[in-house]
Amino acid sequence: MTMQPDGANRPGRVEEYFMYSDFKDISAYYDALYVKDEEYAPEASRVKELLAAHGVPARGDLLVLACGTGGHVPYFKDDFKVSGLDLSEDMLALARRKFPDVAFHLGNLVDFALDAEFDAIVCLYGSIGFVRTVDRLRAAMRRIAAHLRPGGVALVTPWSTVEEFREMLVVDAVDRPELKIARMEQVRLKEPKVVEVTFHHLLGEGTDVAYHRQAMEIGLFSREEYVSAMDHAGIEVVEEYAGTDVRGGAYVGKRVEG
């Protein structure tokens, strides 16, 4: 695929990225399975602290990239003017239903072009990994820089790093009267810098059980690749946060003034 210059936000291109990250089927039960208050609340609270520590003003403009169903929005919306952006119409439809007052945009991390500037832009829960290649990581960082006010702050959580990655099998379940889900996820190295996550979901409704299997590819970048992608985009890394309350840790950078 030929990369277009930044800002080439053409609808046809969005389609191409679904082969890496199609949340269409998963969206219906994404919140039940993944959006847990005990993880999202402390994570959002630490993110707010980090943004404030690096000069993001109270009630500033915050863009949440790859916002999904808006899992972090309840924890941000009283502190910032929040907007969200995601590649999946299905995830966005759920976010819009939950937060009708928040602006959600359909767009791709690597070429989004909004007519707005922000005091802070965050990309959480390792979603940046869906860009898959270093070229696209760099493109995404350039788009982030282009949407930040001078001195604005970017906070990006890596989807693991080359240095820290471990293969694993994740096991979890939802057991509610109206919804029962058992999930296993195989997290394996497919190529030296590409992780394949294969979702196996058993979905129970009444006494029926449906099986959903899906694989997604995620880019595994090194610490150096994250830092240099930000640096090249004009975002100076000012902190590398390693606390476990922010899943994956965080690179915090400031858009260079001028």
Ligand SMILES: C[S@@+](CC[C@H](N)C(=O)[O-])C[C@H]1O[C@@H](n2cnc3c(N)ncnc32)[C@H](O)[C@@H]1O
């Ligand atoms: C694992 S979900 C995380 C959602 C949200 N950040 C959260 O923590 O709940 C990953 C999200 O990234 C979105 N995504 C994947 N690739 C993307 C891209 N290239 N541009 C924008 N969003 C993307 C998916 O549609 C999905 O909603």
